[in-house]
Amino acid sequence: MSAPLRLVLFDVDGTLVDSQVSIVHAMTASFRAASVAVPDRDAILSIVGLSLPHAMAQLAPDQPTSVQEALVEGYKQAYHAHRLELGAASSPLYPGAREVIETLHAIPEVLLGVATVKSQRGLDALIEVHGLEQYFVTRQVADHHPSKPHPSMVQTALAETGVSEANAAMIGDTSFDMDMAAAAGVTGIGVSWGYHDNSALTAAACVIETFDQLPTTLAKIWT
Structure with missing residues (x-):
């Protein structure tokens, strides 16, 4: 199966x-x-x-x-x-980001997406400058959704990919990301290197300290 x-x-x-x-x-x-x-x-x-x-x-x-x-x-x-x-x-990738994106993308059943308050133009330019065009099958941006923490971005990504809430995770650094994940019924995984203190990520299932912890964290959540 x-x-x-x-x-x-x-x-x-x-x-x-x-x-x-x-x-x-x-x-x-x-x-x-x-x-x-x-x-x-x-x-x-x-x-x-x-x-x-x-x-x-x-x-x-x-x-x-x-x-x-x-x-x-x-x-x-x-x-x-x-x-x-x-x-x-102007927007360098965090250490380990590219490697983890490549690792997850190589898993046949794992789809990757983005949910950001960037504009479509801004996100497309960022993805292009970092050479990440082939990785994200769904890209949700501020042009088409209410602001986070409204769940619209996550709900649309689920609808586009056909993935259930139980099989989805939102990775983010702010309380807005984690609250959005909770509102959409998906697992929120916080990261410690961003712009909100860990203490603000109260809706997160867990908080990771480095990017290389993400694949094993996802595996544990989905076991």
Whole structure:
């Protein structure tokens, strides 16, 4: 009897790639251009994982909607320019990420996907610059879904792949990722190297310390 299909969904920023330099740079540029006080680094990293409108509402709650919308557009422009300037260096893969992606991709019954608040353009550019085009069979982005922790991204990925909730896992670094996984009824696996402290990952089934722990962790969960 063949093994059931499994689905491993990855968050991107803070999980697969360390994009904090670009995020902080773009957020700083956007706030300065709008003549709004720039949030500190910790505040900026705390909203990674939220869609941009939600993030700006949290970072600039006293600003009118028009200013928050300008901050969103300013961020997009600054981030895009920074990515064009630095290429892959703007969002380097975390140690072990590529090796684990390749290892999991080689298992016939395991499908890989992405669930990120990046735009379609941003995700496609990131995947291309790192040469990861062949690995992800489902790519869920902010353009088509409510912000995390709404379960829409995970639910759509399950529907696209035909994998059941019990055979799926969401890998992420923020409480938004783990809460999304819980809301969708899939296992959440937190990572310790991202932008939220481990103490915030309360909805995670477990938290791994290094990427090479992921395959064995998944095997234990699915045994």
